[in-house]
Each structure stands twice: as C-alpha cells, then as structure tokens.
Amino acid sequence: xxxxxxxxxxxxxxxxxxxxxxxxxxxxxxxxxxxxxxxxxxxxxxxxxxxxxxxxxxxxxxxxxxxxxxxxxxxxxxxxxxxxxxxxxxxxxxxxxxxxxxxxxxxxxxxxxxxxxxxxxxxxxxxxxxxxxxxxxxxxxxxxxxxxxxxxxxxxxxxxxxxxxxxxxxxxxxxxxxxxxxxxxxxxxxxxxxxxxxxxxxxxxxxxxxxxxxxxxxxxxxxxxxxxxxxxxxxxxxxxxxxxxxxxxxxxxxxxxxxxxxxxxxxxxxxxxxxxxxxxxxxxxxxxxxxxxxxxxxxxxxxxxxxxxxxxxxxxxxxxxxxxxxxxxxxxxxxxxxxxxxxxxxxxxxxxxxxxxxxxxxxxxxxxxxxxxx
Numbered sequence: 001x002x003x004x005x006x007x008x009x010x011x012x013x014x015x016x017x018x019x020x021x022x023x024x025x026x027x028x029x030x031x032x033x034x035x036x037x038x039x040x041x042x043x044x045x046x047x048x049x050x051x052x053x054x055x056x057x058x059x060x061x062x063x064x065x066x067x068x069x070x071x072x073x074x075x076x077x078x079x080x081x082x083x084x085x086x087x088x089x090x091x092x093x094x095x096x097x098x099x100x101x102x103x104x105x106x107x108x109x110x111x112x113x114x115x116x117x118x119x120x121x122x123x124x125x126x127x128x129x130x131x132x133x134x135x136x137x138x139x140x141x142x143x144x145x146x147x148x149x150x151x152x153x154x155x156x157x158x159x160x161x162x163x164x165x166x167x168x169x170x171x172x173x174x175x176x177x178x179x180x181x182x183x184x185x186x187x188x189x190x191x192x193x194x195x196x197x198x199x200x201x202x203x204x205x206x207x208x209x210x211x212x213x214x215x216x217x218x219x220x221x222x223x224x225x226x227x228x229x230x231x232x233x234x235x236x237x238x239x240x241x242x243x244x245x246x247x248x249x250x251x252x253x254x255x256x257x258x259x260x261x262x263x264x265x266x267x268x269x270x271x272x273x274x275x276x277x278x279x280x281x282x283x284x285x286x287x288x289x290x291x292x293x294x295x296x297x298x299x300x301x302x303x304x305x306x307x308x309x310x311x312x313x314x315x316x317x318x319x320x321x322x323x324x325x326x327x328x329x330x331x332x333x334x335x336x337x338x339x340x341x342x343x344x345x346x347x348x349x350x351x352x353x354x355x356x357x358x359x360x361x362x363x364x365x366x367x368x369x370x371x372x373x374x
Contacts, residue, residue: 008053009151009212025121027054030232039235040327047157048231056124058117062141065115076268080105085178091276096254099123104180120248151212156202163223199243244366250321260288290337297332298359308352
C-alpha cells in the first residue's frame with residue numbers, strides 16, 4: 001500500500017489483529033479479519049464491529065446553519081428537531097447526485113444546537129469544495145471539518161444494543177431509529193445515533209480520536225459473550241447489498257438523479273428551493289432513462305459492476321452496478337439499472353458474466369429485511 005494513505009485512529013489495532021488491509025477512498029482500511037462470510041454472518045446473527053472513521057464528519061454551527069443546509073440538501077432541514085437524523089442527498093444544478101449523506105440536529109451539553117453532516121469518504125474532498133462557496137452567503141455559520149479529530153465506530157446486529165448496555169447511558173440505548181444524542185461513553189464525550197448501513201439494528205458512535213481504541217476495546221469486551229466480531233469493509237459491502245442500500249460510485253453518481261435510484265422519498269420539493277430543485281421538479285414527472293432493480297441470479301457466480309443485463313432476446317437492457325454472493329440468501333444477488341419499461345418483479349432476464357449467460361430474476365428491494373424491525 002502507498003505510504004501516502006491516511007490512517008484511521010484504529011489502524012494499529014487492525015494491523016496487530018491480522019486484518020487484511022487495502023486502500024479505500026485514500027485510507028488504509030481493513031477489508032476482513034477472520035473472513036467476509038464469518039463477519040457477515042456474525043453481524044446478521046449477533047453483532048459486527050466496524051471502523052468507519054474514513055467517513056467525513058462536517059459540523060455546522062450558528063443560527064442559520066439550518067438555512068444553509070436546507071439550501072444544500074434535497075431533504076428539508078428547517079423543521080428538524082434536536083435528536084433527529086435524516087438521510088438526504090446533495091445534488092448539482094442538473095439534479096445529478098453529488099453524494100448521499102446523513103444530517104443530524106444535535107445539542108451539546110452546554111445547550112448549543114448544531115448540525116452534523118456525515119458524507120461518504122470518497123466524496124469528502126468534493127463535498128468540502130462544494131460547500132465552501134455557499135458559506136459566503138452565510139457569514140454567521142461556522143463550518144468545521146471534524147473528520148481528523150474524531151473517529152466513527154459502528155456496532156451492528158440484533159445484539160448490538162444489548163452489548164452496549166453496560167457502556168452507554170440508558171438515554172442512548174432507548175433512542176428511536178434515526179435519532180441521535182450527544183452523550184458519553186465511560187465518561188468520555190460521544191455522539192450516538194441509531195443508524196447503520198447493514199440492514200440490522202445498531203448504533204454508530206462518534207468519539208474523540210484519542211478515545212477510539214479504548215471505546216473499540218470496550219465494545220469487544222462487552223460483546224465477547226454475545227459473539228461480536230470485528231468486521232471489515234468486505235462484510236459491510238455484502239451486508240448493505242443484501243439490504244438494498246445504494247453505494248456511491250456504484251448505484252449513485254452525478255449522472256443519476258434520485259428518482260432513477262428509487263430515492264424520491266429523500267427529495268422534499270414542495271415549498272422550498274435547493275441546489276438542483278428546479279431540475280428535479282422537471283425530471284420527477286418524466287419517465288427515467290433507467291431504474292434501479294434487484295436481481296437474483298442462478299448458479300453460484302456473482303455478477304460484478306459493469307456486467308451487461310439482457311432480455312430473453314439477448315438485447316442489452318441495462319448493466320449491473322453491484323453484485324456479490326449473498327451469505328444470507330445462499331445465492332448471487334445484484335443491483336442493476338435497466339430500462340424502466342421492463343421493471344416487473346418476477347420477470348426473467350439474463351446477465352452476461354464474462355461471456356457466460358446466466359439466468360436472473362427481478363426481485364423487490366431489499367433482498368433481506370430483518371424480522372426484528374420496530
């Protein structure tokens with residue numbers, strides 16, 4: 001790996017515990033420890049522990065921070081209450097997706113309300129550059145990139161909250177979905193949100209950089225009897241694919257608008273203007289050029305990004321954006337963009353996997369949905 005790669009605060013721990021490291025979005029990140037399938041299964045049945053410190057964390061303070069973010073995001077921010085988290089998108093003027101993000105409205109222990117934006121690691125620099133010119137109209141908003149001074153850890157799985165019981169205050173353990181709170185972990189400051197990217201219940205914790213190794217070890221110790229495993233980006237990818245969650249650079253990019261991606265719910269167009277809103281209002285009523293679908297494939301071979309999707313007359317109708325063998329469903333699955341007129345659950349198609357034509361069936365997303373949803 002290149003010596004110029006950035007490191008998360010948990011880098012030494014990963015190396016000393018046998019992680020297979022690789023470059024991702026400019027960081028040296030753990031891809032797997034014991035193995036992708038073992039880590040995937042642990043997350044589905046008990047809990048997985050993920051270092052997600054590579055994600056960008058951007059803080060906005062000031063009385064008009066909500067107005068600034070309302071102009072930048074497709075989701076309404078002006079009506080957010082303290083403790084709310086919303087999934088949103090950032091679009092360019094043409095309605096193309098710059099990034100998908102989480103925005104949280106938080107209150108510090110001193111009573112100061114601020115907003116936190118979590119952005120994808122690969123888009124961190126792009127989004128920072130996109131935001132800076134917008135600050136000129138909001139001189140009273142303080143913008144701070146907290147990525148390097150903090151760490152972000154996700155504990156995900158059906159036993160995630162049980163594992164965190166001895167570590168977090170009760171108020172953090174009773175948060176509703178897409179809620180967040182500024183609290184503490186063993187007397188150290190910590191932001192806890194009930195969010196995740198695996199399709200399982202769980203928590204994401206933001207802590208100070210210097211506290212990260214201790215918090216990580218605390219969770220592993222508390223979860224030892226429950227079967228918690230450290231998990232890398234390999235399992236994180238197979239888990240999010242089963243959950244039908246889009247990944248930037250695969251299902252999302254600047255050539256795709258939210259309605260194609262099935263993310264119209266994250267676009268609040270009524271009675272507000274934001275960057276890209278005019279373009280999105282136009283395309284909302286139009287037929288999308290392609291639509292995102294789920295595919296189950298025959299056999300055992302996975303279709304990777306770029307694999308051609310064909311109809312039964314061998315005509316090209318789209319392309320795979322993400323694909324993998326699903327440990328939970330025990331078959332290959334994929335997401336793809338295909339011609340919208342052909343989006344019919346149960347329809348039989350074909351996928352060209354390196355010259356081999358494999359039967360595939362359109363299925364509803366997500367592929368997997370946990371049974372303990374509340």
